[in-house]
Amino acid sequence: MKIVHIITGLGNGGAEHTLYKICKYDINNKHIVISLTGSGKYFSLLKKLNIRVYKLNCNFFSIHKIFYLSKLLSLLKPNIVQTWLVHGDFVGSLAARLAGIKNIIWNIRYSNLEIGKAKFSTILILKLLAKLSFSLPKSIITVSKKAKKIYEIKGYDSKKLKFIANGYDLTILKPNKIQRINFKKKIKIKNHIPLIGNIGRYDPQKDHLNFLKALSLIRSKNINFFCVLVGFNINKKNISLFSAIKRLKLSKNIKLLDQNNNIPQIMNGIDVYVQSSSYGEGFPNVVAEAMACGTPCVVTNVGDASNIVGSTGWVVPPDNPAKLSNAIEKVICEINTSKWNKRCNKARLRIKKNFDIAKMVRYYNQLWIDVLKKNK
Secondary structure, three states, rough: OOOEEEEEOOOOOHHHHHHHHHHHHHHEEEEEEEEOOOOHHHHHHHOOOOOOOEEEEOOOOHHHHOOOOOHHHHHHOOOOEEEHHHHHHHHHHHHHHHOOOOOOOEOOOOOOOEEEEEEHHHHHHHHHHHHOOOOOOEEEEEEEEEEHHHHHHHHOOOEEEEEEEOOOOOOOOOOOHHOOOOOOOOOOOOOOOOOEEOOOOOOHHHHHHHHHHHHHHOOOOOOOOOEEEEEOOOOOOOOHHHHHHOOOOOOOOOOOOOOOOOOHHHHHHOEEEEOOOOOOOOOOOOOOOOHHHHOOOOEOOOOOHHHHOOOOOOEEEEEHHHHHHHHHHHHHHHHOOOHHHHHHHHHHHHHHHHHEHHHHHHHHHHHHHOOOOOOO
C-alpha cells in the first residue's frame, strides 16, 4: 500500500513522533509525508529514513494551497490518505476529496476542547470537523480512550472512532545501569539521594507550578531529594519559572536542563517520573517512555495517563499540590526497598504487554486494510 500522511507540521510533538515511528517501523508499506507548514525536527529525521517529505508552507485557509495539495495527491495516487492533527484533518481531507480520493482516515490527537484553554479557531475547526466526520473520513483514530469519549460527546460519528494507543521501541527504551550512572555523574548527584524527573515544555498545560508547590511541601518536611526539569524553555532565562523556584525555596533541590533528546538516559537516570499536567494531555508519551525504562511514575489524572500507569504507580487529581506531594513522599519512602524493585519491573512489563511498537504498527496496518476492503 501507498500511504500519504498529511500533518500540520513536523515539529517536536507527540503526533509527529508517532508518525515518524510508523514510517520507521512499518516496512510493509510505502509512506510519503506532507507537512502543511514548514520542516521542523522530524523533517530531517524522516529524510534520513529515505521517506519522501514535502513541505507546503501553507496558510491553512488558503484556497490556492488546498488546490495545490489536491493536485499533488492526484500525482501521488495513494491507497490511503492518513491525516494528522486538527488542521491536517481539515485541509488534508478537503484536498483528498477534490483529488477524488475517498479512503481518508483522520488522526485526532487533541484532547483539550475547553474555551480559554484552546485557541478559538481550533475549537471552531473541531466543531466543523464533527459535522464533516459523517461524510469525509472512512475512519477516525483517537490516541486515547478519554479522547474517544470526548469526541463522541462532541458529536463526532461514533461508529468511525477507533482507539489506537501509541507504541514504543523497547530495544531502545529499556533499563540501563550504565546510563543511570552516567546521568547521575552528569548532574553531580549522589546515588543515595532520590532523584525526581519531569519532562515537558514550559506551558500552562504542563502545570509546572503545581509540581513545584508539591516539591516545596516535601522540602518543608526536611525530606532529602533532588529534581531535574527538562524541556523547551526550561532554563534560567525563563524568569517566571526561575522566580517560582526561588520563591518556593527550591533552588538547592532543582536543576534545569532545558531541551534534551536523550530520553533513555534521563529516564534511566531518575528514580521516579512525575507528570503534573492540569489539562490537555492525550496519551502522554513521556510516561510510557519512563515506564519502559523501568522507572515508576506519579501522574495527574489527565488524558490517558492513568490507563498507561495502571497499578504500577500513583494517580492523583490535577491541580492538587498536597495530593501530588503525598504521592511523591510515598515514592521516596519506597525507593531502595525490595518492593520498589518489583514495582520497577512491573512498570516495564506493563508497557511491553500493552504498548509495544509492533502492536501499534499492526493496528494501523489492519485499519488501512479494513478501509480498503470496505471501499473497493
